[in-house]
Amino acid sequence: MTSSRVTMDDIARLAGVSVPTVSRVLNGRDGVSALTRDRVEELLREHGYRARLPTRPGGIRLIDVIFPEIDCAWESEHIRGIEATASAAGVAMVVSSLTGGPDATEQLLRRLRLGRTDGVILAASSSAGTMRAALSSLNVPVVALAPASRVSGEVPTVDTTNFAGAYSATRHLMDLGHRRIAMIAGHPEIRGSQARLDGYRAALGGEGVVEAGNFYFQSGYDAARRLLAGAEPPTAIFAANDYMALGVYEAARRAGVSVPAQLSVVGFDDLPGARWASPPLTTVRQPLRDMGGRAAGTLLALARGDSVDTHVEMNTNLIVRESTASPQGGVQFGGERRG
Template identity: 40%
Template sequence: MASVTIYDVAARAEVSIKTVSRVMNNEPNVRPMMRERVLEAAQALGYSPNLSARSLAGSKSFVIAVFVDAALTIDHWRSERGADYLSRIQLGATLQCRDAGYHLLVELIDHEAPQIRQEVGALLAALKPDGVILTPPSSDNEIVLELLNKAGTPYVRLGPEEADGPGPRVHMDNFAAARDVTEHLAGLGHKRIGFVVGEPRHGASQARRQGYLAAMQARGLAVDERWIRQGDFTFQSGHDAAKALLALPDRPTAIFASNDDMALGVLAAAAEAGVLVPGEVSVAGFDDSPSARFSRPQLTTVRQPVVEMAELATRLLIKGQVKGGAAGAMAAPIDELLPFELIHRASTAPPPVA
C-alpha cells in the first residue's frame, strides 16, 4: 500500500499543498477552521509528516537538543537510583516538542574532557538543532555558550545562577528555597543543623549553601565548619557525609542535604548507625523526586518546577522567541523565575529533648 503524502491530505481537505505544509509546521497566520480541516484530513488518512523531508524543504531541522552533564547522569544510572532530574526535563520538553512536531535529542556533555570544544562544535555541526536547552553546568559553561553564539544556535539556560550571563534564563530561586528549608528546621527547634553541599560545578550548589548560611545567621545560630560537608549530588556522597556528621561528638540534630539522592544517603547512614529519623536526627532534601515520597520516613524536601521549566524553555525555542548568535545574547534578556514549594513530610520533627 502506497504511503500517504502531503498531496493526498491537500486533496482531501481541498486546500493547497502550501497550506498543508504551514499547518504541519505549526506556522502562524492559518485560520482556525482551515487548520482544523487539514488536521482532520491528515488524521483520517493516517498522514505523518516526514522529518527529513521537512528539514530538506526549509532551513529548520525540527530538532531541539538538551545538553546534560555526562558524569553526573552516568553516576546516577550506575548507582541504580535513576536520574529523576533528567527524566522530568525530558518529560516537559517532549510534551512541547510532540505538540509542535519537533524531535527531542538528549546529548551527554563531558565537561571534564579537554576536547569539549571539539565535541560540542562537532555536535552542533552534525545536528544543526533549531534550539538547545542547557542544563547545569552547561548553562554556565563559557566554552559551550561561546560555541552556541558562534554557530548562531538559539538556546535557553535552564537553572543557571549567573544572572548576568548571555541568553535567556529559566530558573527557580535556589537561595530562597534552601533558606526556607533551613528556617523550617530552625523553627522546629534545631540549633545544630548540618549541611551537605552539592556538586561544586553546579551554580545551584553554592546558591543553596548560601541560603543555608543566611538562614542560620538570621536565626543567630552559630555554624561549625565541621557541620558542612562536600557532596556531589550522589547517594554515596550523602552517605559518606552523614557518616562523618553522625560521628561528631556534638553531632547535628538535623541534616539538610542539597538534593534528594544525598538525603537518601543520609537516611541510609543513620539507619546503619542506629540513629532514629526523625527521633534523633531530622533529615531534609531538595528536588521532591519519587524516591523522596517512597522513602521511610518520607522526605521533607523542596519541589522544583523542573517539568514546567523544561516546558517553558522548549516553548520559547519553538515559537522563535529566542534569537541565535551574538544578537540573541545581547537582546533584551528573558529571565523567567518559576516558584518552588517546600514539602513537609515525616523526616523532620523537633529535636530530641536533652
Template identity: 35%
Template sequence: MTRTDGRSKVAAAAEPPTLETVAAVAGVSRATVSRVINSSPKVSPRVREVVEAAIARTGYVPNRAARTLVTRRTDSVALVVQEPETRLFGDPYLSAIVRSVGAELADTDNQLVLMMVRTAAQQDRLERYLRGGHVDGALLVSLHGDDSLAGRLHDAGMPVVVGGRPLGPGADFVYVDADNVGGARAAVEHLSARGRRRIATIAGPQDMCAGVDRLRGYLDAVPGPALVAHADFGRAGGAAAMRTLLAEAPDLDAVFAASDLMAVGAMAALAAAGRRVPEDVAVVGFDDADVAGWAEPALTTVRQQVAEQGRLMTRLLLERIGGGGLGTSAVLGTTLVERRSS
C-alpha cells in the same frame, strides 16, 4: 504486443503521492502547494485550507530534506545534558527534564535530539555537530563551572536556553531556574522552627549553580555555626557526607541535604549509626522527587517545579527559533513539603 495484466496499475497506485498529486487534487499549482508546506505567508487562508485538505486526502508526506533546503530549518532541537549516561537515567531531576521537554515538543513538528557529554573531546564533537546546522537550537542543562558552551553557541548565532543560572560570565542568552536560595533558606528555617540548633548541610557540587545557591540559602538561615559537607547530588555521596558530619559534629540534630537522593543516603547513614529520624536528627531534602514519598520515614523536602522548568525552557527556545525575540530569564518558585522526617 505489450501484456497488460494489471500489475502496472497496482505499481502506479503504490507509488507515494507527490507535490503534483496534491496540486491536482487541490486544483492549484505545484508552487502553491510548496508555499503551503513551507508556511509561506503569501497564501490566502482559503487556499491553504484547500491544500491542507488535499494533503490529508492523498496522504502526502513532505520531504524533510527538501524542506530544510528551503526553510533553513531542521525541525530538530538538541537537549544537551553535560553528565554521563549513568547520571542521566539515575537522577530524578534530569529524567524529569527530559520527559517535560519531550512532552512540550510532542504537539509540534520538532524532533528531540538527546545528547550527553562529559569530556572535553566529547564537547568539541558536540559543538561541531551543533554548529553544523543539524539542529535549530539547543537546551543546555547540568552545566559545570564556567562552561562557555552556551556563550560560544550564542556567538555562532544558534538559539540557546539554559536550565539553571550559569555560573560563569554569560553571553546574552536566557535561562530558567528554581529559587534555590529561597528554597534552601526555607528548609533551614523550618528546622530552626522545630527547635533544632546544630543544623548541618550536605551541599551539592560547587561548580553547579544549584549547589552554590542551595549552600548560600543554608548559610543565610543557619542559626549557629555552619556545618558543611559536600557531595555530588547522589545517594552514595549523601551517605558518605553524613558519616563525615557525624564524625566531625556528633551532637548535630538536623541536616539539610541539597537533593532528595543525598537526603535518602544521609538517612541510611544515620540509621546505620543508630540515630533515629526525626527524633535524634531531623532531615530535609530538596527536589520532591518520587523517592521523597517512598523514603522511611517520608522525607520533608523542598519542591521545585521541574516539569514547568522543562516546558518553559522549550517554549522559550521555540520562540527564539521562530524569531519571536530573545525572551526573558525566569526563576520559578519553590515550596516546602512537610513530611515525617522533620
C-alpha cells in the same frame, strides 16, 4: 560574504579544497588531514556556516537538548517537561550528553554544524563557556536550563529559587525547635549549590555547620557519618539534594539513629523517589518538569523571532513529609546519651 549566503562551495574555495572534502569535515568522516580539518572548521565557524534543511511551514523542525550526563531522575524530569512542550508544538528533539569526553563533544558539534537543529537547550554544566562559545558560530538560539555557572545576558536562562528553597528548609527545622542544624552542601563550583548554602546561612543568621558534598549518594553518606560521629552531633541535617539526603538515611541507619525521632532530614529537588523513601522525605520541590517546559517554550519563541524573558526563576516549595519532627531531649547517638 555574509553568513546567510555562505555555501559549501564558498568554504571549499576559501580553504583551497574540494566540496567533498568540506562535506567530509562537516560529517566528521575520515580521509581529511588534521591541518585541513582545522582550517575548514575555522572557516565554518568564522562564516557561521549552517547547512540548514528546507524550512517547513511553521518554521521549527528540531531542537537539541544537551546535558553533562544523564544518570538520574533530575535529568529525566527536565526531559519530560521539554518533550511535552516540543511535542505539543510538533517539534522533534534530540537529547545528548557530554559523558564521552572531548571526542564525543566534537562529534556533537560537527552534527550541529550540519544545520539540522533550530535551537539548543544547554542544561546544568553543559552551559559552560566553552560549549556556549562553540555554539555561537552556529547562529541558532540557545537557552540555559539550571546553569551551573553564570551566563551572559545574551543567553536566556531558566532556573529555580535555590536561595529561597534552602531558606525555607532551614526555617522549617528551626520552627520545629532544632538548633543544631547541619548542612551537606552540593558541588562548590555549581552556582545553585552556593545559593542553597547562602539560604541556609541566612536562615540561621550565621555560618552553621557545613560538610562538603557533591550531589551524589555516597557524599551524603560520608558527610553524615562524620557529623553523627562528632562530639555534638546535629539533631537535623539539611542536604542540598535528595540523593545526599538518602545517603544521610543510610548513615543514620548504620549508626542506629532513628529518623525522625533522633534526626530530622530535609532534602532538595523532590525527585519521584522522595515520597517512597522510608520515612517519606521532607524536601524542597523544584518544578523540574515545568522548568524543562519553560526552557523549551523560550527556545521555540526565540526560534520564531519572538521576544522572551532573559532570566526566569521558577518558585520552589517545601514539601513536608515524615522525615522531620521536633527534637527530643537527651537522645542517644551511637549508644552515648547527648543532650
